[in-house]
Amino acid sequence: MSGRLITESPGQDLAGRRRASRNTLRAQFALVIFLLAFLPNLVLTLTAQSTLPAGALMGWMLLVGVLCGMVGYVLSGALLRPLSRLQTEVEGGELRAHTDDPAEILRLRRAFSDLLARLGTEQTRRNAFMATLVHDLKTPLVAAGHLTHALVHLPLPEAERREVGAQMGAETARLLALVQQMADAHRFEREDVTVQSAPTDLRALIDGVARRLxxxxxWGGLELTVDGSGHAPADAPVLERAVTNLTENALRYARSRVELRVTPSGLVVADDGPGLGGSLAQLAQPFTSQPTTIAGQQYTAGTAGLGLFIARRIAEAHGGGLHYSHQPHELSSQDPASPPPASTLPTVFTLTLPEVTP
Incomplete structure (x- = not known):
């Protein structure tokens, strides 16, 4: 079956432009003003005892109609001038304040200004994220290329060949993890996360995360510890992904220690790093993975923003949430009557879950 290119004839195009010109706000305003001015004159003329000939009377009504139409056209243009000015500014991408604008136009101008600001911020974030993504993909790809060249062209002993193969596997796993996070962020940004809850041993879950990491x-010279116990209804594989993301972020920024803990409120991932460079609401977004300065130290771009976003969405899907605090805890200063802190480490992420039982 062959396709056909459907085109409009010049007559159809002209008719369409005429319909569009009639269906404008100015045309509607002009028609309303014309009717409001012309109909009273028509009623008065018809009801008055006029001795004028019919032809003169029709000429007079025609003149009144033309004058009413002109008044309607001029007044509608004056009424819509602020809106036309706003349209021109929006098309140019630069909005300016005008003191003579009506209150409705001022509110509309503010709404457009906010929208343009959000669009600009979103575009900046996405551009920065794309640059980060290219960097994160390029690094393991270049490393895998060098390793492949060494494996193919260099006369390596068997032990070194196995070591090169293991390094290639590690670089491939790094690429797959990044691609998986990208896929998860894309899916979680556009649709609800569905979970299939079942009784889950939370201690076994964080033990598994600790073993893998x-x-x-x-390799980073860090101590990774696990503590606490409890059970909760959860989708174990999905929840494990959230805890893994939080733990990988903690291992990236920790100075010496990372702690995974089960508490009555949920799961805690804590470390002794400098903490986030901004609020959790800012950073737990799918396109904020970019270089940042934390506690005066420059950190390279990675997938921290993706990991936090995915963890937050998974926590919300389980009926909980993701919370962050950065406050040094001193055990000696704790009030004995107050509940113990979630962790003695300064940077704490808490993935809250409902119905956690011992």
């Missing part, structure tokens, strides 16, 4: 902790 222990090599990363040892």
């Amino acid at each position: 222990q090599p990363q902790a040892e």
